[in-house]
Amino acid sequence: MSKVAHILLVEDNRMDIELTLDAFRSHHLGNTIAVATDGEDALDYMFSRGKYGDRRANPVPDLILLDLKMPKMDGFEVLRQLKAASGLKRIPVIILTSSKEEGDRAVSYDCGANSYLVKPVSFDGFLEVVKHIEDYWVTLNVGPPKE
């Protein structure tokens, strides 16, 4: 029995956004995905600010896919602010980045990341990653209770 989740994808690269959305669509699981294109945009969405003021149109996501290297505000800062915010801190955050750096991994987990995935170069690899995300984080994983 598969569940349906609302996912926030925080990614600045237009093509990576397209590939990720395509990969999700390829699985036909009916998950909804909102996209924020930088760190500030992501926080606006999460805190329902500005253009994201309507919470019903922009619901709190069940899962956040977060890139690290972004303009305006990087993923680490987004992660810090989310994990410090009551009502949002329990939402699983998966880092989805090109970086394999030890330092990036360490800081991500220190800031409260729930998982760390490296973006594959090939589309087949992307499909596989997205499938694993859906299988584990959406279907298998039991999410946190609402605060």
Added chain:
Amino acid sequence: MNMLSALSQYRARLAGPAVTLFITVAIFALAQTLYRMPNPPAVLVLAIVFSAFYGGLASGLLSAAIAWAFAAVHFSDPSAYFHYSPENFARIVTWGVSMPLTAVVVGMLKQRLEQAAKTAKEHGIVEAHLVERSRSEAELRKSNALLNAIFESAPDAMLLVGADGRIVRANNGAARVFGFGIEEIAGKSVDDLIPRRYRENHIRRRLAFAAQPHPRAMGSGMELFGLRSDGSEFPVDVMLGPLRTDGSMTVICVVRDITERKHAEEAIRRLNAELEQRVEQRTAQLSAANRDLEAFSYSSSHDLRAPLRAISGFAQILARRERESLTEEGRHHLDNIVEASAHMGRLLDDLLNYARLGRRAVNLQPVALAELLAQAAKHLAPRVSEAGAELVIPRGLPAIESDPTLLGQALGNLIDNALRYHRRDVPPRVEFACKLDAGHATLTVTDNGIGIPAEHFDKIFNPFQRLHSQEQYPGTGIGLAIVAKAVEMLGGRIWVESAVGAGSRFFVELPLQKTAAIPDHGTRRQP
């Protein structure tokens, strides 16, 4: 013995009478033959003369007595001596007086001559003494003049200082160095030539020196200063030599003004410091440039992944969804894009790994080689199995002080390299060994692979250096470069021995800080 020495002593004196006796006997013997000597007394007189001259008065008288007795016996009737006649009287007077008189006169003459010779000799000795003395005095004067000249012309200040610290004598150098007149400086206390702040200490040292005088060489490690007449100070080297004369002690004190030397030393120090600073700056610049280069390499390879992912991803989407709408040629081109982007992805991954290696810190700790190789073998197990390879890891490998990540990566890559470049018809065999010697651990990885031509021994450790096409042996050519970089970061060195078709042996020599033996359990083979 005594008689012999006595004979020897009187030989000269007895020689004359003996000769006279010999002549008289000879004349006597001749007188009995037809050959009579015409005037024997003349010959006898000559013998007396020689006897007295060479043997002395006694010898002469003895010769005269012999000659007289012979003449008396030979030329007259002895009884006639007892009868007076004018002929006998004349003969007695002639022989009896003239012969001893001859001996006496010659003996006296000889004595006179000897005395004169002795006097002359004594006079000569005294003369020689006087000449010698005069020569010695001249040499002494010359020597003194030379010493004075040396003392006065010495470039250093030379002071003769008495036991009470008073300057007994100073040379021109002292006057020049300290800026006093030569008369002014003599009589001063040597303490007055020392800056006031060191004076008390100097007096203490001077008294200690006087109690236990010993020669002290110049520049014996002390920073010393002199004081000029104008009150200015200057750095000096001092040599002290105690001189004992007539029971009192004088110290010869040589003072050298080392102002110029100090300036030169200071200039050298300053230059060294500047040079050191420049080297540090340049090293820092190089390190920064290196860091920047590595950061650039990392960043660019990292940033290149995003567009590559797009090329690869969308090419794959096209190949998957739009393949049928493309011509044969179009599909071929699309496959090329997919294949090339996949290869570039691998290249970027390897470049990232290589760049990442240089950005990490070396973390030294005891590393059990057996454990490290077991991990590498586990990691490579699928490939070992796929190739039907044999991995030989000996027992009893030591633990060495190293960075487990760097060393693990280096050894893993070497094993991977051996599995990759094997001969088609021969199952790979990879053997590991370790040898310890003074200060080094030498690890070897030996394979039975295709081998490497000698001209490529150095080249293979450069990044992206490949000796084969992708079709022959796929890869990116970064594996051995990563090994070389890891070994370099560990402070070691790497080299290879190889023959084409006979396999290769890679040597990794690492500095050895600490080692610990690990129990030997025999050799393990991992098929």
